[in-house]
Amino acid sequence: MNTFHKVQYNNIYNVEWKKLVNWLTPVTLRKKKLLALLYALVSPINDLHTRFITYKKNIDYRLKINYQVCFLQAALNDRFDYTGRRIQIVRSRQFDPQPLFLLPENKPMVLNARPGTGKILYTKSETGQFTADFIIKIPASLQYDLSELTAFVNSYIVQCRTFKVQTY
Known part of the structure; x- marks a missing residue:
């Protein structure tokens, strides 16, 4: 069996938004005010992502329940x-x-x-x-x-x- 099929994707939806903003901002532009502005711009996406993860956990829980x-x-x-x-x-x-x-x-x-x-x-x-x-x-x-x-x-x-x- 191919090892590709054995890989589990438990962490596929985990995103650390502050790290992502830091990684995508050039080193020369990483100032406190600019990073604060970028964090503020990313915070609605972070909120939606948190809601999505909560929804996904609820759906996964409901799918584990059956008529047994x-x-x-x-x-x-x-x-x-x-x-x-x-x-x-x-x-x-x-x-x-x-x-x-x-x-x-x-x-x-x-x-x-x-x-x-x-x-x-x-x-x-x-x-x-x-x-x-x-x-x-x-x-x-x-x-x-x-x-x-x-x-x-x-x-x-x-x-x-x-x-x-x-x-x-």
């Missing part, structure tokens, strides 16, 4: 509970739905005929058709905005996944 539970949980804790890191993501329990039939359909129906032999009826939210794919557990003492949390999670998960926020 460990990354999403870390991102939620970074955003909403940085010190305690108490937010957890757990799988929701799903049960198979039990069909109920009407009498004119002539199908057998057993509803807890004898203890241990009948079927258990689950609520609509507990059956496999209507449950969330995962549950975000947040401590009750934590202050958060539900719409902000929902938008934050929706920006990272696959769109067909559903979730529920639960306090503990």
